[in-house]
Structure formats: structure tokens, C-alpha cells
Amino acid sequence: MMDIKGIQQKLSTFSKEREWDQFHTPKNLAAALSVEASELLEVFQWLTDDQSRKLDKAQVADVEEEVADIAIYLLRICDVMNINMEAAIKNKLDINAGKYPVETAKGNATKYNKRIK
Amino acid sequence: MMDIKGIQQKLSTFSKEREWDQFHTPKNLAAALSVEASELLEVFQWLTDDQSRKLDKAQVADVEEEVADIAIYLLRICDVMNINMEAAIKNKLDINAGKYPVETAKGNATKYNKRIK
Amino acid sequence: MMDIKGIQQKLSTFSKEREWDQFHTPKNLAAALSVEASELLEVFQWLTDDQSRKLDKAQVADVEEEVADIAIYLLRICDVMNINMEAAIKNKLDINAGKYPVETAKGNATKYNKRIK
Amino acid sequence: MMDIKGIQQKLSTFSKEREWDQFHTPKNLAAALSVEASELLEVFQWLTDDQSRKLDKAQVADVEEEVADIAIYLLRICDVMNINMEAAIKNKLDINAGKYPVETAKGNATKYNKRIK
Numbered sequence: 001m002m003d004i005k006g007i008q009q010k011l012s013t014f015s016k017e018r019e020w021d022q023f024h025t026p027k028n029l030a031a032a033l034s035v036e037a038s039e040l041l042e043v044f045q046w047l048t049d050d051q052s053r054k055l056d057k058a059q060v061a062d063v064e065e066e067v068a069d070i071a072i073y074l075l076r077i078c079d080v081m082n083i084n085m086e087a088a089i090k091n092k093l094d095i096n097a098g099k100y101p102v103e104t105a106k107g108n109a110t111k112y113n114k115r116i117k
Numbered sequence: 118m119m120d121i122k123g124i125q126q127k128l129s130t131f132s133k134e135r136e137w138d139q140f141h142t143p144k145n146l147a148a149a150l151s152v153e154a155s156e157l158l159e160v161f162q163w164l165t166d167d168q169s170r171k172l173d174k175a176q177v178a179d180v181e182e183e184v185a186d187i188a189i190y191l192l193r194i195c196d197v198m199n200i201n202m203e204a205a206i207k208n209k210l211d212i213n214a215g216k217y218p219v220e221t222a223k224g225n226a227t228k229y230n231k232r233i234k
Numbered sequence: 235m236m237d238i239k240g241i242q243q244k245l246s247t248f249s250k251e252r253e254w255d256q257f258h259t260p261k262n263l264a265a266a267l268s269v270e271a272s273e274l275l276e277v278f279q280w281l282t283d284d285q286s287r288k289l290d291k292a293q294v295a296d297v298e299e300e301v302a303d304i305a306i307y308l309l310r311i312c313d314v315m316n317i318n319m320e321a322a323i324k325n326k327l328d329i330n331a332g333k334y335p336v337e338t339a340k341g342n343a344t345k346y347n348k349r350i351k
Numbered sequence: 352m353m354d355i356k357g358i359q360q361k362l363s364t365f366s367k368e369r370e371w372d373q374f375h376t377p378k379n380l381a382a383a384l385s386v387e388a389s390e391l392l393e394v395f396q397w398l399t400d401d402q403s404r405k406l407d408k409a410q411v412a413d414v415e416e417e418v419a420d421i422a423i424y425l426l427r428i429c430d431v432m433n434i435n436m437e438a439a440i441k442n443k444l445d446i447n448a449g450k451y452p453v454e455t456a457k458g459n460a461t462k463y464n465k466r467i468k
Contacts, residue, residue: 001118001119001120001121002118002119002121002202002203003118004118004119007206007210010210011210014210014213014214017219018217018219018222018223018224019223019224020222020224022224023280025166025169025170026161026169026170026172026180027161027164027166027169028166028279028280030154030157030158030160030161030169031158031161031275031278031279031382032279032280033154033157033158033187034151034154034155034157034158034272034275034385034389035272035273035275035276035279036154037147037150037151037153037154037155037187037272038151038154038268038269038271038272038273038385039269039272040147040150040151041147041148041150041151041265041268041269042269043147044143044144044147044148044265045262045265045266045269046257046262046266047144048144048400049142049144049145049399049400052142052143052144052147053142053143055143055198060198060200063143063198063200064200064205064208065205065208065209065212067191067194067195067200067202067205068202068205068206068208068209069209070150070154070187070191071191071202071205071206072206072209072210074184074187074188074191075206077184078184081172081177081180083177083180083181083184085119085184085185085188086119088181088182088184088185088188089124089185089188089189091181091185092182092185092186092189093124093127093128093131093189095182096131097131100135102134102135105135105137106135106136107135107136107137107139140397145396145397148265148392148395148396149396149397151268151272151389151392152389152390152392152393152396154389155268155385155386155388155389155390156386156389158382158385158386159386161382162379162382162383162386163374163379163383165283166282166283235352235353235354235355236352236353236355236436236437237352238352238353241440241444244444245444248444248447248448251453252451252453252456252457252458253457253458254456254458256458259400259403259404260395260403260404260406260414261395261398261400261403262400264388264391264392264394264395264403265392265395267388267391267392267421268385268388268389268391268392270388271381271384271385271387271388271389271421272385272388274381274384274385275381275382275384275385277381278377278378278381278382281378283376283378283379286376286377286378286381287376287377289377289432294432294434297377297432297434298434298439298442299439299442299443299446301425301428301429301434301436301439302436302439302440302442302443303443304384304388304421304425305425305436305439305440306440306443306444308418308421308422308425311418312418315406315411315414317411317414317415317418319353319418319419319422320353322415322416322418322419322422323358323419323422323423325415325416325419326416326419326420326423327358327361327362327365327423329416330365331365334369336368336369339369339371340369340370341369341370341371341373
């Protein structure tokens with residue numbers, strides 16, 4: 001169980017103390033989040049799928065740090081925009097269940113790729 | 118309190134039923150996460166900072182859906198790689214507290230920009 | 235007039251000499267391009283629109299380097315996939331002219347944002 | 352030989368006629384470019400490296416359109432910021448030649464990955 005409100009409260013205090021709220025517009029946070037997502041991708045960009053499943057310790061540490069950066073900006077943007085992240089996730093899971101019925105979505109990469117567009 | 122394990126369990130079952138585990142390599146999930154992060158940014162890309170604080174209902178619904186997609190891939194990559202997301206976040210909060218002391222990080226956009234590099 | 239073929243030839247030789255062709259799959263080059271595009275965005279992420287128009291010398295040098303990285307991967311992916319970049323651009327300019335007639339596309343950010351989706 | 356100035360002139364006229372210059376700040380163009388780069392990546396995200404080398408006609412058409420979108424924003428940002436793209440590319444090729452000598456950069460993905468950081 002993750003204490004989302006608790007982390008968001010810490011992030012909010014951290015930003016206020018540094019007078020960073022002026023930079024934390026939804027637009028800027030969305031840009032920062034996408035920059036961090038690319039830093040995560042950078043770890044994997046030249047690896048094969050197989051290598052990406054067998055990272056060494058230093059690479060795993062990089063991934064953990066980038067995952068944390070993404071999570072932090074995601075929780076921050078939800079806080080700033082008053083979005084209930086858990087409700088948004090549950091809602092999307094329902095949408096996905098309707099969009100990808102087991103029978104038609106099963107196992108083909110090409111179809112899968114078209115499906116998710 | 119968000120039940121991370123519970124959501125990850127649902128995502129894992131969802132993927133298994135559709136035989137999507139073969140596509141869910143860490144590398145592919147990182148790519149998919151960055152694509153979703155860009156879809157979030159797309160909502161804001163031509164807006165002023167001020168407009169980005171005053172989205173209309175349809176825009177907020179778009180944001181909620183993109184936020185959910187990002188969260189879903191983030192939870193999924195943590196599950197596939199056995200990363201404890203909450204521990205990674207807490208660890209990063211400590212790093213950030215050391216990196217950006219209140220006195221030096223306070224309030225200047227240019228400095229802030231250089232700091233976070 | 236930019237000598238696209240000449241630059242692509244240099245990039246191809248550079249990659250061959252280092253035995254990097256194995257890494258330069260279209261998928262990996264697309265990932266690398268998106269990572270570089272985020273590095274460009276990173277320069278601007280906390281700046282106001284106004285500040286983004288008045289970069290200092292160091293920031294302009296950063297932008298020039300990121301722009302070059304993006305151009306290099308773009309030319310490389312076109313070479314590897316046998317895509318005629320200039321023809322693709324001209325084709326897209328025609329599409330855009332049909333999609334955004336002057337009368338309806340004029341000057342409103344919200345409309346513009348919806349238009350480009 | 353690609354007529355960069357000619358294309359930039361067309362893009363500039365296109366933007367002016369639609370009163371879009373107000374939206375084309377360097378920051379917004381960088382965001383738009385990164386969104387388009389992700390749309391290119393989206394075509395490949397669930398494919399294996401091998402499949403990414405053998406796209407079907409519809410996928411190639413998608414790639415051509417996304418490549419054009421990226422090129423258009425890249426040329427536009429260079430125009431708006433008075434950056435000479437060809438000079439920036441040549442400068443970066445020299446930097447890369449110094450950074451990755453053939454002897455040390457040859458053929459290993461892990462090393463390659465670390466090199467490019």
C-alpha cells in the first residue's frame with residue numbers, strides 16, 4: 001500500500017520551500033515527466049530485448065532512479081491538477097478490458113500494435 | 118493509500134490472458150511509457166502556462182486518461198523488473214533533499230534549470 | 235542547399251567502421267531520436283515562453299548540439315529505411331495545406347490544439 | 352541536395368498566414384518535436400528489431416509521415432532561432448569523431464551504450 005497523499009504532501013512542501021511552485025505549471029510538469037521517461041528509455045535504447053531483461057546492478061540502479069523521477073512528476077502533476085490517480089487507473093483498466101477482449105487481442109504483435117493505437 | 122500490488126496483479130493477469138508478456142520486455146515498456154508521456158505533453162503543447170492551469174472538462178478527461186496510461190506502464194515495468202516503486206521514490210526524495218538545499222535552490226528559473234541537469 | 239546524401243554517406247561509414255550497424259535498427263534509431271528530442275526539450279522545460287526566446291550563449295550552444303543529434307538520427311533512419319526525406323516533407327506540406335485552411339485555422343490556440351490532433 | 356531555406360520559407364509563410372507565430376516559441380516547437388518523435392517510436396514500440404526492418408506498406412507510410420513531421424519542426428525551430436542546421440550537424444560529426452575513436456568504440460553494445468551517455 002503506497003501512501004500517495006503522504007508523498008504528494010512531501011513534494012508540495014519541498015517545492016514551496018524552494019519557491020518552485022511558479023515553475024510547476026501542469027505544462028512544465030508534463031514536459032519534465034516526458035524528459036524523465038526518455039531518460040529511462042535511454043538506459044535500454046541500444047540493448048536487445050534479451051539484454052533488457054538481464055541488466056547489471058549499475059543499470060538497475062539507473063532504472064530505479066529514473067522510475068522514481070517519473071513517479072515523482074506523475075504524483076506532482078496529479079496533486080497540482082487535483083486528479084485522483086488511483087481512480088484514473090481503475091477507470092482506464094475498465095476501458096482497456098472493453099477495448100481488448102481476450103479472444104481478439106491474443107498474442108500477435110502486429111495486431112497488438114494496431115489495437116493499441 | 119494505493120494498493121500497488123493489487124493493481125500490478127491485475128495488469129499481470131490482463132497481460133497473461135492476452136499472451137502479451139512476450140511484448141512486455143523492460144525495453145518495450147520503457148518505450149511505451151515514453152510514448153504515453155508524450156501524449157500527455159501533447160495536451161499542453163500549444164497552451165500558455167496560464168491556459169495549462171485552466172483546462173476545460175474535455176482536456177482534463179484527456180489528462181486523466183494519459184496519466185493513467187503512464188501510471189499503468191510505470192507499475193508494469195516495476196513489476197516485471199522487481200522494483201519496489203515506493204522505496205525507489207523515498208530514496209530519490211532523500212537524494213533530491215541533498216542535491217537542492219533550500220538556500221541555494223530558491224526561486225530562480227535559470228539556476229533551477231541548471232541545478233536539475 | 236544541404237547535401238543530405240553526403241551526410242548520410244558519412245554517417246554510414248562512421249557506423250560501419252565502429253561495427254554499429256547491428257545497433258542501428260529502425261526501432262533503435264527511432265528510440266534514440268526520441269531521446270535526443272527530449273534532451274532538446276530539457277533545455278526549455280522550466281523556462282517561460284519569453285525566456286525561451288532569449289537564451290544565453292551556453293543555452294544556444296546546447297540547443298545547436300541537440301538539434302544536430304536529432305538531425306543526425308533523422309537522416310540515419312531515412313538512410314537505413316530508404317526514405318526520401320525531402321519528398322516526405324513536401325508530401326506532408328501538401329497534406330497540412332489541405333488540413334488547415336487559412337480561414338478556419340487562424341489564430342486561436344484552443345482551436346489550433348484541436349486541429350493538430 | 353535539399354533546399355532548406357526554401358522549405359523554411361514555406362513553413363514561415365504557412366505559419367504567418369494562420370497567425371501561428373504566437374504559438375511557435377522555441378519552447379513549444381521543442382515540445383511539438385518531441386511529441387512527433389514519440390509518434391515515430393510508437394510505430395515500432397511492440398515490434399522486434401527484426402520486424403522493425405520489415406515493415407509493411409502501411410507502416411512505411413506512417414513512418415514517412417512522422418519523419419516529415421519531425422523534419423518540419425526541426426527546420427522550423429532552426430529558422431525561428433537562427434540556427435544553421437548544416438553547420439550544427441558538421442560540428443557534431445567532428446565532436447563524435449573525437450569522442451568515439453574506432454579502436455575503442457568498436458562493436459560492443461554495453462560499451463557503446465556507456466559511451467554515448
